[in-house]
Amino acid sequence: MTSLLDSIFSVEFLFAVLRVSTxxxxxxxxxxxxxxxxxxxxxxxxxxxxxxFTGVIVSIYTESLMLAxxxxxxxxxxxxxxxxxxxxxxxxxxxxxxxxxxxxASGLTIFLLIVITGGRNTSALRSxxxxxxxxxxxxxxxxxxxxxSGHNIMTYVAFLSVLVYYIxxxxxxxxxxxxxxxxxxxxxxxxxxxxxxxxxYALMISGVFGALGGLYLSMxxxxxxxxxxxxxxGFIAVAAAxxxxxxxxxxxxxSMLFGLVNTLTIYIASLDIPSDLVQSIPxxxxxxxxxxxxxxxxxxxxxxxxxxxxxxxxxxxxxx
Amino acid sequence: MGTILSIRDLWKIYPNGxxxxxxxxxxxxxxxxxxxxxENGAGKTTLMKVVFGITQPKSGSISLRGxxxxxxxxxxxxxxxxxxxxxxxxxxxxxxxxxxxxxxxxPKNAGVFFDFDAAVRTARDISEQYQLSVPVDKRIDExxxxxxxxxxxxxxxxxxxxxxxxxxxxxxxxxQETDILFQTLDRLKEQGKTIVFISHKLKEVKxxxxxxxxxxxxxxxxxxxxxxxxxxxxAERMVGHKIDLSRVPAPEQVGAARLSVRNLCxxxxxxxxxxxxxxxxxxxxxxxxxxxxxxxxxxxxxxALVGLLPVDSGEILVGSSDIASLSPKEIRHLxxxxxxxxxxxDGVAPLMSIQENIxxxxxxxxxxxxxxxxxxxxxxxxxxxxxxxxxxxxxSPKHEISSLSGGNIQKCVVARELSADPDVVVAxxxxxxxxxxxWEHLHSLIVEARDRGRAVFLVSADLDEILKLSTRxxxxxxxxxxxxxxxxxxxxxxxxxxxxxxxxxxxxxxxAVSA
Ligand SMILES: Nc1ncnc2c1ncn2[C@@H]1O[C@H](COP(=O)(O)OP(=O)(O)OP(=O)(O)O)[C@@H](O)[C@H]1O
Ligand SMILES: [Mg+2]
Numbered sequence: 005m006t007s008l009l010d011s012i013f014s015v016e017f018l019f020a021v022l023r024v025s026t027x028x029x030x031x032x033x034x035x036x037x038x039x040x041x042x043x044x045x046x047x048x049x050x051x052x053x054x055x056x057f058t059g060v061i062v063s064i065y066t067e068s069l070m071l072a073x074x075x076x077x078x079x080x081x082x083x084x085x086x087x088x089x090x091x092x093x094x095x096x097x098x099x100x101x102x103x104x105x106x107x108x109a110s111g112l113t114i115f116l117l118i119v120i121t122g123g124r125n126t127s128a129l130r131s132x133x134x135x136x137x138x139x140x141x142x143x144x145x146x147x148x149x150x151x152x153s154g155h156n157i158m159t160y161v162a163f164l165s166v167l168v169y170y171i172x173x174x175x176x177x178x179x180x181x182x183x184x185x186x187x188x189x190x191x192x193x194x195x196x197x198x199x200x201x202x203x204x205y206a207l208m209i210s211g212v213f214g215a216l217g218g219l220y221l222s223m224x225x226x227x228x229x230x231x232x233x234x235x236x237x238g239f240i241a242v243a244a245a246x247x248x249x250x251x252x253x254x255x256x257x258x259s260m261l262f263g264l265v266n267t268l269t270i271y272i273a274s275l276d277i278p279s280d281l282v283q284s285i286p287x288x289x290x291x292x293x294x295x296x297x298x299x300x301x302x303x304x305x306x307x308x309x310x311x312x313x314x315x316x317x318x319x320x321x322x323x324x
Numbered sequence: 325m326g327t328i329l330s331i332r333d334l335w336k337i338y339p340n341g342x343x344x345x346x347x348x349x350x351x352x353x354x355x356x357x358x359x360x361x362x363e364n365g366a367g368k369t370t371l372m373k374v375v376f377g378i379t380q381p382k383s384g385s386i387s388l389r390g391x392x393x394x395x396x397x398x399x400x401x402x403x404x405x406x407x408x409x410x411x412x413x414x415x416x417x418x419x420x421x422x423x424x425x426x427x428x429x430x431p432k433n434a435g436v437f438f439d440f441d442a443a444v445r446t447a448r449d450i451s452e453q454y455q456l457s458v459p460v461d462k463r464i465d466e467x468x469x470x471x472x473x474x475x476x477x478x479x480x481x482x483x484x485x486x487x488x489x490x491x492x493x494x495x496x497x498x499x500q501e502t503d504i505l506f507q508t509l510d511r512l513k514e515q516g517k518t519i520v521f522i523s524h525k526l527k528e529v530k531x532x533x534x535x536x537x538x539x540x541x542x543x544x545x546x547x548x549x550x551x552x553x554x555x556x557x558x559a560e561r562m563v564g565h566k567i568d569l570s571r572v573p574a575p576e577q578v579g580a581a582r583l584s585v586r587n588l589c590x591x592x593x594x595x596x597x598x599x600x601x602x603x604x605x606x607x608x609x610x611x612x613x614x615x616x617x618x619x620x621x622x623x624x625x626x627x628a629l630v631g632l633l634p635v636d637s638g639e640i641l642v643g644s645s646d647i648a649s650l651s652p653k654e655i656r657h658l659x660x661x662x663x664x665x666x667x668x669x670d671g672v673a674p675l676m677s678i679q680e681n682i683x684x685x686x687x688x689x690x691x692x693x694x695x696x697x698x699x700x701x702x703x704x705x706x707x708x709x710x711x712x713x714x715x716x717x718x719x720s721p722k723h724e725i726s727s728l729s730g731g732n733i734q735k736c737v738v739a740r741e742l743s744a745d746p747d748v749v750v751a752x753x754x755x756x757x758x759x760x761x762x763w764e765h766l767h768s769l770i771v772e773a774r775d776r777g778r779a780v781f782l783v784s785a786d787l788d789e790i791l792k793l794s795t796r797x798x799x800x801x802x803x804x805x806x807x808x809x810x811x812x813x814x815x816x817x818x819x820x821x822x823x824x825x826x827x828x829x830x831x832x833x834x835x836a837v838s839a
Contacts, residue, residue, distance in 0.1 A: 177430040177438045184416040184427050191414040194378075195428035195479070196399030 011271055018151045020270070022159055025263025027052070027225060027234075029162040030217030031241035032259040033169045034210035036250040040173060041206035042186035043091070047102035049238025050109030051083045051211055052218030057113040059219040060229040061120065063132040072132065073219060080215025081208050083109070088204040106238075114231050134158050134224045158220035163256075165213060170252035172209070182206050214238070236287075243290045247297055265289040327390075328354040328487055328518050329375065334384030336370050340727060342719050344370035345381070346542040352487075352535075357509060357519045359529045359550070362539030362562055363759045364731025365717035368522050369411055371539075372489050376408045377401040388487075402428075407485025409476045411492045411522075411730045411757065412668050417465040421458050422447035425479050450482050454508045456501075466594060469666050470496045470618035470785065477505065481512075488512065489520045492730070494528055495757050496665075498617045498785055500825075506532050524731070524759050526555045538562060563761035571792050572771050574813060578795070579608035582779035583629070583660075583748045588638035590624050590803075598624040600803040601638070606748070611770070611780040613794030613812065615787065615820050621803035622783045623665065626752045629781070630662040631655040632670075642748060656685060659747030663738055663754045665783070667730075671737040674726040678718055679707040681725045682740050714739035715765060731758040738766055742773055749773055752783045767793060787817050799823040806830065 011017060031048035038045035055076040063072035083105065090101040121129060134157050143153040173179040184192045185202045193199050217237070222229045240262050247261070248254025269285045329352040336345040344367045352358045360368045373379045375386060377395025386393045388404055395401040401408070415424050422443040431442035447460040456474040464472060473496050480488055494502045509519055509532060523529055529536060530550065537547040538561050545561055560566060583606040590599035599621045606612045616622055627633040629640060631652035640647050642658045650658075664670035672681045683703050687693055692703055707721040716735045718728055725733055734757050741749065754770065755763045770793060774780050784790050790797060794812040798805050799820060806829040809815045822828035 171437075175437050175440075177432065180419070180423055180427065180430060180438050184419060184423075187416040187418050188414065191416050191424075192427070194376075194398050194408070194410060194414040195483075196397075196402040197428050198397075198399070 012268070015147060015150045017267065017271065019155075021260065021264050021267045022151070022155060023225070024267045024270070025260045026156070026159045026162045027217045027221050027237050028241055028244055028259040028262055028266075029256060030165065030213050030220065031238050032244040032248070032255045033165055033252075034213035034217075035241045035245035036248070036252075036255045037169065037173070037182065037213070038206050038210045039245060039250045040179075040186045041182045041203045042189065043098050043203060043206070044242070045087070045102060045207065045210055046099060046239065046242055047083070047087050047105050048210065048214045048217070048241050049234050049236070050102070050106035051080050051214030052221065052234045052238055053106075053109045053113055053232070054083055055080045055215035055218030056222035056233060057116070057218075057229050060129060060131040060222045061116075063223065064129060067132065069132050069134065069223075072223065076219040077212055077215045080211035080213075080218070082211070084207040084209070084211025084214070085204065088207040091207075092200045092203055110232055113229070117229065117231065129228055131223050131227050131229065133227045134220070156220065156224040158216065158224045161216060162220075165216065166252050166256045169213075169255075173252065178202075178205065217241075240286065240290055243294055247293060261293070262286065262289065326354050327351045328388065329393075329520075330387045331371070331375070332385045332387075334371070334374065334386070335382045336367070336374060336379070337382050338727065340719060340723055342727070343542050345374070348384070348539075348542075348544050350537055350544060350547060352518060352520060354518055355513060355516050356534040357513060357521055357532050359521045359523065359533035359536045360539060361523065361526065361529055361536060361558060362545075363541075363717075364735070364757075364762060365729040366539040366759075367542045368539055369491055369729060372408060372491055372520065372522070375401065376406060376489065402483060402485075405484075405486035406489065407480035407483050407487070408489040409473075409480050409491060409493050411495075413469070413472050413476055415464045415472055415475060418463055420461050420463055421467070421475050422460045424464060424475055425450070425460075425482050427479075429483065446482070447478070450478055454478065454481055455504050456508070466592070468619040468623050470498065470501065473497060474501070481508075485517070487518045487520070489522075491522045492524065492757055493521075494523060494525060496618065496753065496785060498824075499787065500617070502528065524757065524763070526558050526760065529558065530555050559760055562759065568764060571813060572767070575609045575774055575795055578610045579777055581605040582608050582643060583781060584639070584641040585625075585629070586639040586641075588625070588628065588640065589636040590621075590628060590633065591636055592624065598803050599628070599635075602800075602803075602805055603638075604798060604805065604808075606779040606781050608747070608777040608779050609774060610795035611774050611782055611793050613790040613797045614781070614783040614800055615790050615797055615824055616800035617824050618785050620800045622752070622800055625800075626662075626665070626750055626781075626783055629750050630660060656744075661685075661741040661744045661746035661749055663741045663749070663751040665752040665756070667734050667737050667756070668726075672725050672733060675724060677722050678711070678716075678725050678728070678736060679703050679721040681736060682707045682710060682721075685740060685744060710736075710739040710743055713743075714769070715762060731762060734758050735762060735766070738769070742769055746773075747778060749778055749780045751780060753785060754782070755784075755786065755789060763789075787820065790820075791815065791817065801826045801829070 031052055034048050035045055058079040059072045059076035062075040063069060087101055087105055090096040091098040136154055137157045137160065139153045143149045181192065181197055181202050185197065185199050189199045218234065221233060244258035244262050245255045247258035266286050269282055273279060273282050331348060331350045334345050334348045337343050348371060362368055374381050377398045377400050380396065393404060425447045426443045431439040431446060433439040444460050451458050451460065456478055458471055458474050458478065473493060477493055494505065497505060512519065521532060533550040535547060536550050536553055536558065538545040538558065540562065556566065586603050588599055588602045592598045602625060604612065614622055624633060628635050631647065631650055635648060642660055645658060647655050647658065668674060683692055687698060692699055704721055711718055711721065714735045716732050716739065718732060725736060738754055751770065755766050758766060770780060782790065782793060797809040797812045797815055799807040801824060807823040808830065
């Protein structure tokens, strides 16, 4: 136990938290931007998977990281737009459309993987990876240096993306329109805004975020593609963004909370505890966090709490 | 000056079969104020929605400045210089006033970024220019509904509409605000703009309109110069009989206090004191009217009474039970019903049917359900009964409630709340948006509840309503009760004015006076 504590309060642990959070931050931003436009996007799982796959394949065939990045992002945008097409144009329920696309992504990548490798061991497909990056001045600061420096470049991009998200959402006309559409589509329509188009843009941008997350998974976190490697991150992202009220900082913190839990899981796995139990921790954490979160917003409870506070204050007043 | 908008033989039939406009033809003169009046559900809003491109007609034609005009979406209409202030507010609740005003035509910084400061400046400028004061950097959901209405009007003015459609813009404005709005409209008219004005307040129509079109049951009854019509004549043509504005006789007997509020204090989320040490009682068999400019604490007070907002201190007693820690449902079970000021927000679930909206407070009664199932036939019969009693103009109880006209939605809410046979009725703007015929009818139902010994707490921006119905009147200003009148029959609007504006107040501890 002490050894576990030791390892948790270590530089390596904190470093790992940032690493593990990266593939959650990206999709959480994707969820957040669509949520702001009034849609729930559970399709990030599929978007990440497709982009992870596209990136690996393109990097192998072209040996160009740049092309792999571009192709991956393009696949994400395409996927986001496809979701928009089904939901906005064909009027399919967005949850159903996203579930369908998630299955499609899973099946399609497995199929193509077999076609390309001819059924051989898939880890034969060694991908290029994004480089790590050590930050010159930061590196030499004690503790902070080793935690913050030396990460894969995509980890820094993730943090940068939070800033980008903030700017798009709160500092551009598009962001204002996305929020207006999410809060009251009729209001947006009545001032001449094309509601469907704004929602489509939000889905496409979420495709970009999701793609970056997927690319990091297969080309940074590890260096290969394996089936269903996203492993529920696209869904945990929904919880993370919801917890953060879809705001930039909130979404970041939400993602990092889940990153922390996941990292803990990795560390606890070294103890003598049934691994099935350990693996359920992140999901349990999701359920608990969401339950606590929604209870907090329950109006009658708020009133009762205010009432209790008041009674305590009165009782206190009588004592003194 | 010539005709700016000409509507010819227009038919509008909604997908559920409702004929909302039948062979409607209207010409609107450039530079005039053209009023459209008519009963709830007569088709006024629908006609304007067609002109604004929100919905498309089945047949007929429109021309704007002599050219054919068939907007397929609001942006077409906006580009053609048409602006509309909607009957049900169209604002993004979590955006600020300034953001709502510039939405769609946002000022930019360096070509890419949204320039919030410029938006605030612009909003402030036009708010000053048109003398409609709004707190430009507050969020919409922090504002009372009257202020929101002003934001809507500014939104349309900001877009520089040549033809401005105002669908019941004054329904929630105070008389002072209405005066200011009318001065603005006069000025706009001088600048050559054209205004289409829909209202159920015929005094206003008479004051502002050059031409009046009267609609009834989807058709135009007639269009005439306003000076050829008296208020009584318009009313008669609309509803087919004379309208009675006289006061309701005082109740024969007043019972014990049913609702008592003592030293109530409330703080808004932004830290401002909304309600300051308010105390009053409402007894069975009387109507206590609250006069006051909207936004002086009435909204918060009402929400506390029905369990929607927490209070800082003080007591609210229904009968002898303190309701401070009860949920809205528990409060309803004590016999309190609530007609909310904003029907679309707190009154109905817009996408559910009329019958579902009617039974939300009573679905669990044995008459309508067991634990496992709901008796839809009984629900249907019950709803049909209420629709008849309350004169709601509705196709079928199974239609979505938002397919009703504004006034008819309001009548559904009132029907549900009064038919619950409550001990205490908390009514906030109960007749907002209903036509004068129904105005009268709902009043008689409220008085009937009073005469059955119920306690009625009435908040209204409509002074005629307060004066007509109230047994006693209190005036609220800045969160406080600044005047009490124990005999409403001797009070006039002029007596209330100075208190409502905060220029006069009764001594805090002086006994209630009769003016
Ligand atoms: N979206 C809709 N779907 C179906 N029917 C509708 C819809 N909107 C309005 N109606 C119906 O069309 C008729 C006319 O409604 P409209 O809203 O134009 O009336 P109005 O004259 O504006 O009434 P009010 O004074 O109450 O606002 C009503 O019978 C209403 O039920
Ligand atoms: Mg209407």
